């Protein structure tokens with residue numbers, strides 16, 4: 001028998017933590033050396049470059065220090081799901097699954113259906129699962145896809161359970177798994193029939209989406225279709241709440257229950273702020289509260305299908321642990337992606353965050369909440385604190401949802417449709433605490449991280465858990481513009497938190513540990529980190545054009561310090577990525593390039609956006625990342641060719657920087673030819689830096705002049721960047737001489 005004292009999970013410090021600490025101490029010494037050097041060798045001429053570079057170096061050093069908190073005590077977690085099952089199988093708590101979608105064009109309904117099916121088929125007692133899909137597009141096409149999926153679920157779910165299928169997302173299952181003749185006859189037959197049914201469903205959904213309307217005969221199959229009337233648009237429509245599957249009413253093909261499935265589109269009216277995804281999640285919190293009201297909530301983006309059917313059980317190992325479970329507010333799984341090229345052209349895997357930094361935060365108070373692949377306590381979302389989670393939340397929720405609604409504990413979804421609709425009204429939250437204290441918080445482009453930080457500040461811990469088989473898989477952007485836009489949104493939102501009332505310096509520090517605040521600040525301060533990066537990308541190059549040396553000469557012993565700082569930082573980060581993230585050398589190369597590109601572009605624009613928001617000039621929105629792209633672009637992506645194509649202002653900063661460095665390098669080489677060795681002696685590090693940037697920028701030059709396909713750099717951006725580069729070069733050199 002299993003003893004009741006055994007923990008359900010263990011936490012171990014990563015073995016390389018000690019190496020990290022030793023390296024951090026050495027590197028810190030080198031940084032002090034750099035500061036000493038800069039002060040010691042204050043120039044007599046060329047003050048401006050010196051000031052700019054010194055500030056940039058101090059900026060880098062500060063960010064580096066913040067990053068070290070996530071290297072100090074990285075941990076690894078392992079769970080014991082069999083112990084959980086032995087002790088709690090009968091008491092596994094109910095879980096509500098929230099899936100958000102916003103746009104049937106950018107987020108194909110067939111993908112939403114797949115995500116949904118993967119969660120309906122979780123290896124978890126069905127009577128304790130309910131699934132809510134929020135459709136911010138208010139689209140009948142999405143509803144149709146979910147309706148088809150709910151029919152297919154009746155075959156798919158029992159099939160997965162019967163054969164203990166690992167991959168429970170049908171699209172992924174049928175593309176990964178091919179029968180090879182060793183399976184039993186009955187399995188092969190079922191596999192074939194189900195595959196045919198899946199293909200048919202996929203065909204129906206895709207053709208309806210292509211046509212843009214649901215055919216009349218299909219509309220007759222469910223009452224819900226009647227809710228859509230002419231004149232409704234995604235920005236102006238009433239609330240629609242429809243039950244597609246209900247326990248006790250709908251059974252699968254074998255007579256077993258299926259999880260509840262509820263479709264929700266909240267009311268939208270022009271002039272009413274809808275608060276994007278945060279608003280959608282809050283509606284789901286309320287609607288589910290009057291239906292299943294499960295104590296745990298899984299939030300998922302519509303493209304993030306469940307890839308590991310045991311994920312919910314894994315998460316429960318933390319929450320249900322008898323010793324420490326009560327302190328955890330949420331369990332975050334890493335975001336993992338499918339469809340990324342081998343060498344990860346746009347660094348879409350986010351390995352640095354999910355394979356390195358989050359493990360470090362996990363050793364402190366826990367990782368950020370990143371909006372998807374995360375299981376939270378409902379109480380925590382409703383504002384409660386760890387020591388009072390027993391019942392404050394229910395009283396809070398009662399304040400927020402009129403008691404008449406909650407009178408019948410856990411009524412069946414179909415009995416609660418009217419209440420549900422009322423709770424999805426667009427004026428429901430007027431003059432309430434929703435989005436301010438309760439639910440997912442508003443006014444931030446990364447509502448999830450803000451909400452997570454406020455949860456940490458209330459005293460909760462969180463868990464980061466990467467199971468060997470990835471829990472969830474989603475899409476990453478596959479064009480440069482989408483990548484940069486996404487990073488701009490993130491950097492904007494993160495900086496918004498830093499300048500909000502939740503600032504780690506004033507609020508955070510009083511409520512959670514210093515190290516946790518430092519780790520969070522690393523992410524919050526991405527946008528301002530564009531300034532040091534821009535300085536380093538421009539100042540040495542422009543100085544070289546005016547013949548000004550800004551780094552020590554080769555014969556100077558300080559030269560070695562700079563070489564050490566640069567090469568060891570690069571090497572260390574490459575080793576980390578390769579050893580911990582399983583990246584190839586090419587991946588590391590691409591990672592550092594994207595770090596530079598988004599640093600000077602996305603982050604710079606994010607900084608400008610936050611400043612203009614603070615000044616009241618502009619508002620920050622949420623541009624949904626497209627999950628579809630045209631087949632020509634897909635081919636280029638698979639060949640790892642940079643995709644520019646659109647005339648995006650985000651391309652300008654890195655194009656200009658790339659051109660300035662090209663000119664500087666040519667100027668520098670001309671100088672060397674003129675002066676001979678003394679030229680090299682003085683300018684060696686600047687020549688090296690510019691060469692490095694030029695080599696990195698090869699795809700940019702190629703996009704400008706060497707390509708004719710649709711993904712090449714738009715001519716207007718090329719011309720503008722060339723003009724800007726020439727103007728900057730000719731104007732700045734004279735200023736730098738003072």
Ligand SMILES: O=c1ccn([C@@H]2O[C@H](COP(=O)(O)OP(=O)(O)O[C@H]3O[C@H](CO)[C@@H](O)[C@H](O)[C@H]3O)[C@@H](O)[C@H]2O)c(=O)[nH]1
Nearest residue numbers: 100101102136276277280301302370371372445446624625
């Ligand atoms: O008004 C909106 C806008 C977006 N979404 C949904 O939000 C999710 C994330 O949107 P996506 O365009 O895919 O953004 P990503 O940048 O990929 O999302 C990451 O970053 C977001 C914060 O910026 C988090 O909310 C997400 O969980 C996280 O995966 C999707 O399911 C959308 O359908 C809505 O429901 N309503």
Ligand SMILES: [Mn+2]
Nearest residue numbers: 301303475625
């Ligand atoms: Mn996404």
